[in-house]
Amino acid sequence: DVVLTQTPPTLSATIGQSVSISCRSSQSLLHSNGNTYLNWLLQRPGQPPQLLIYLVSRLESGVPNRFSGSGSGTDFTLKISGVEAEDLGVYYCVQSTHAPPTFGGGTKLELK
Amino acid sequence: EVQLVESGGGLVQPGRSMKLSCAASGFTFSSFPMAWVRQAPTKGLEWVATISTSGGSTYYRDSVKGRFTISRDNAKSTLYLQMNSLRSEDTATYYCTRVDRLIRGFDYWGQGVMVTVSS
Numbered sequence: 001d002v003v004l005t006q007t008p009p010t011l012s013a014t015i016g017q018s019v020s021i022s023c024r025s026s027q028s029l030l031h032s033n034g035n036t037y038l039n040w041l042l043q044r045p046g047q048p049p050q051l052l053i054y055l056v057s058r059l060e061s062g063v064p065n066r067f068s069g070s071g072s073g074t075d076f077t078l079k080i081s082g083v084e085a086e087d088l089g090v091y092y093c094v095q096s097t098h099a100p101p102t103f104g105g106g107t108k109l110e111l112k
Numbered sequence: 113e114v115q116l117v118e119s120g121g122g123l124v125q126p127g128r129s130m131k132l133s134c135a136a137s138g139f140t141f142s143s144f145p146m147a148w149v150r151q152a153p154t155k156g157l158e159w160v161a162t163i164s165t166s167g168g169s170t171y172y173r174d175s176v177k178g179r180f181t182i183s184r185d186n187a188k189s190t191l192y193l194q195m196n197s198l199r200s201e202d203t204a205t206y207y208c209t210r211v212d213r214l215i216r217g218f219d220y221w222g223q224g225v226m227v228t229v230s231s
Contacts, residue, residue, distance in 0.1 A: 039217040041157075048207055048221040049157065055215055092157055096216040100173055103157040 002027050004093050004104035012112040013083045021107045023076040023093035030073060030097070037096040040069055040078045044089040053078065114138040116208045116222035123228045124198055134191040134208030134222055141189035145211040147218060148182060148193050150204035161193065162211060198229045
């Protein structure tokens with residue numbers, strides 16, 4: 001199975017600070033059809049996960065544009081440009097290029 | 113508005129069975145593959161099973177193969193997970209998720225239902 005390694009495991013930020021989360025894959029996530037099936041989820045405390053970004057860099061409808069995704073192959077990054085209080089929670093990357101779909105271990109974003 | 117509402121969880125003894133249901137609304141249920149994803153207490157997310165739109169194809173993680181069965185009733189817009197021979201390591205919150213075929217991702221999630229396997 002593909003292993004996704006997220007760093008850091010915990011991130012402390014102040015409101016307005018910009019932060020980045022890394023997701024590294026044990027295999028290239030470029031599918032033979034040219035797509036890269038790497039998505040980002042946010043799980044707020046006590047809530048189910050929600051989709052933030054799909055296909056590496058495309059924002060899900062309704063997600064603020066302070067979120068952005070980038071990367072290719074095995075290295076991917078989620079950036080938040082100006083953290084807001086509602087952004088606190090655990091961020092997960094998830095791949096579905098290779099079966100079975102697998103999740104990163106999560107990055108907990110908390111207030112400093 | 114897409115809604116996924118799970119039911120059927122609770123406390124069950126090791127070796128026993130439990131069936132989860134997920135009632136879907138707000139979209140054409142029969143047009144989307146569906147999946148179950150679980151989360152053990154204080155742990156990360158783990159894919160469990162996926163079913164195709166017709167129900168003709170199913171996929172499972174190795175640790176539940178032969179014990180869990182995913183199924184769907186498109187007429188009732190309901191997804192199921194039959195769990196047999198339950199183990200303590202199956203203790204988790206189980207989420208019903210919709211699968212978007214274009215992005216091959218879990219785009220909508222239910223609130224989740226807790227399953228506790230303990231004697």
